[in-house]
Amino acid sequence: MSTPATSMNALTIRLDDELFAVEASQVREILDLVPITEVPNTPAFVGGLINVRGRVVPLADLRVMFGMERPEPDEDTRIVVMEVNIGGEPTVAGILADKVHDVTDIEAASIEEAPKVGMRWRPEFVKGIGKRNGGFIIIPDMERIFETPGDRNSPAAASEERSAL
């Protein structure tokens, strides 16, 4: 795992009780919670659609991928609209955040590779772990996370394929 050369300009968000950092350059805007339309028969990770200024944008919940609690939204809940590469195509998607903190620089030197043990998250979803103020910041691998539910070999997709014939 290679780490960025100098530092990472990141937006920090809280999910459940953990701090996450997403690449600030990928962030388009931050919205208050809007009505979410449920998409039946989809993986819970991308089970919703929202209206972002006239565009229909999928809403993803990283907490599903990290096996975290999903408490009811409160006044801190935000939607971070990001541009993620999915299958080589830039795709606009929203992610839920229990709270949005700030934009900060994380020193490249302080980012470490995710340990294979001692983590409750699937290691392939974690790009690295940064440190700040004595706490840890998880840097998720957004590309990898978003690739997973759309995987053509997943059972849900396969059964859809067949019924289409």
Added chain:
Amino acid sequence: MNVSDPTDTFRQEARELLEQLEAGLLDLEQDPANSDLINFAFRALHTIKGSGAMFGFTRVAEFVHEFETAFDRVRKGQSAANKALIEVALEAKDHIHRLIEEPDAEVSGGNEILATLRIIVDGGTPARESDKVVEAPLADTAPSADAPTWWRLVFYLPSDCLAFGTNPILLLEELAELGPNRVLALTDRIPDLDSLDPEVPHIGWQVDIEAADPAAAIDDIFMFLRDSMELTLSRLEDAAPASDADVPEEVTPVAVAEAPAATAKPPAKRTKPADRAEPDRTAATSLRVPAERLDELMDRVGELVIAQARLTQIAATSSDTALKTIAEELERLSSGLRDTSMGIRMVPIGSLFGRFRRLVHDLSGELGKPIEFVTAGEDTELDKTMIERLADPLVHLIRNAMDHGLESAQARAASGKPAKGTVRLSAVYSGAEVAISVSDDGAGLDASRIRAKAEENGLITPDTKLTEQELYHLIFAPGFSTAKEVTSLSGRGVGMDVVKRTIDGLRGTIDLTTIPGQGTTATLRLPLTLAIIDGMLVRVGNGRYTIPLAAVEECVELPEGIEAHAKGRNFLDIRGSLVPYLRLREVFGTSAPPEPFQKVVIVSSGDGRVGLVVDQIIGNNQTVIKQLSKLHSSIKSFSGATILGDGTVALILDTAHLVASGQPQGEGYSLSGRAA
């Protein structure tokens, strides 16, 4: 309007002309004596030459020149439009196309084509005066009325023509090419020096030409000026007294005089060229617009429709009558605007069909199979983006039908069929869809061979149980080919899997039907994917969904207590006919408790009718289709999403897929689909 690059305009026009030329040549092959077709081909070549030279495509102009001459001779009946000539003309058309697309590249092959042309034309034909020589069919194409006589042409150019870059010298030179001639300048209209405007061509010309029938050629020469200039053409000996008059009607008697010669041929054959002439006549009233601008317009209209829906919703809850009136008016306007802008994007599918005639023509020769190509439903209109994306899949299907579907002429004769095979391409509306079929009258799909091949390729195991449809659909699997040997057509690394992928991408379906010994039909069912549709908004549990109104046949109430005696049969009796139904609550795994009075929306798709049970029918609305992202593209039950008046997102039901899932062979939508 700002036109970017004039050469682009030329290219576009030339492309269209070449397409028409190709169609004309293919028609001419069927009907070699048709003088309208010959004239048409000649004019197309002449225009390409003329405007090519004008826009600096000199290589095009030089190349076309010889063809123009050749067709001129065919036109005059000195040469016949035989198969060899048409073959080389088709090659030439391709060559011109290359020259136009890549004017700077080294495009070779032109000299060979010209050499072939010379051999064909020089089949002993001497110079242009002799019209009673050579090949047999001349007798009826060269009536005596066409013998060269002297004609007097008098013309005055439009006063603004110099400002637009017309060079009278070039026009005179072109006229001179028509035959021996005398030119006289008419100075009668030159004003006094005081009032002389040097930018106005005050001089007229009288040109006497010896030619067979120069009317069409003269029309071509003055093509861009004809509408605003004075021009009279008269046969010299008949019309000597009128020669100086400015009566344009003089042209008409000439045309009439020529008519008997033309009608000597069977009149039935005159219908096609009439169609072909159509684009020329309508050209003045149609407008060329870059595709992106249309897309942009459609986006804007879409946004307007959403904004209007929100306004309507707010007005509905308001007591302000003025607001209500405006909302209503805006609704009417935006719906009109929507229909108009949508109409702009619709293109008859015939524009696509035309291309395939050449494909079939070439392939028929290459494969050595005589094939008749029949098309139907050219008027069926489809969104232009849809049409563009359909071209490739249809090419594959047609190739496949010709290469694999049709047997060889000998095999056909042996099984008692006509040696000439038929490939049929047709399009027809079917509910909210368009069905496009490619059928052949060949041997039909060989189920056992497909199975053997699929097992060999490891696609299935010998104990895999498949329905007939599933088995046939294996031909769309990547890397699958039943061709025993690789011909120049198959084995190019592209196959039917591309067809499947493209049609899937358009959210369409492919049906295959085959009758052993009688042929195969592949039917593509495609949504009309317009950017905006009328929808019926329904509620299922807490979710709201839009059903395309075009697919909705009727709505009924679900009889209470129907479950009690249904016992797993989900059928309704609608005026005596059985209609199966799907409970969308179950399909979508809705957990909220059902409403006491559920409604059934009966939708149609192709020949299926299926009821969709919903909790509530909210009403009709205009729906702007937004494509779902890649993250949801595998969910087939929705064709897209839309934004409602209150700003929330609603999913649009893909009724075709729902109907398919309600049919017994489909697996349906498993309730376990809600994987976490």
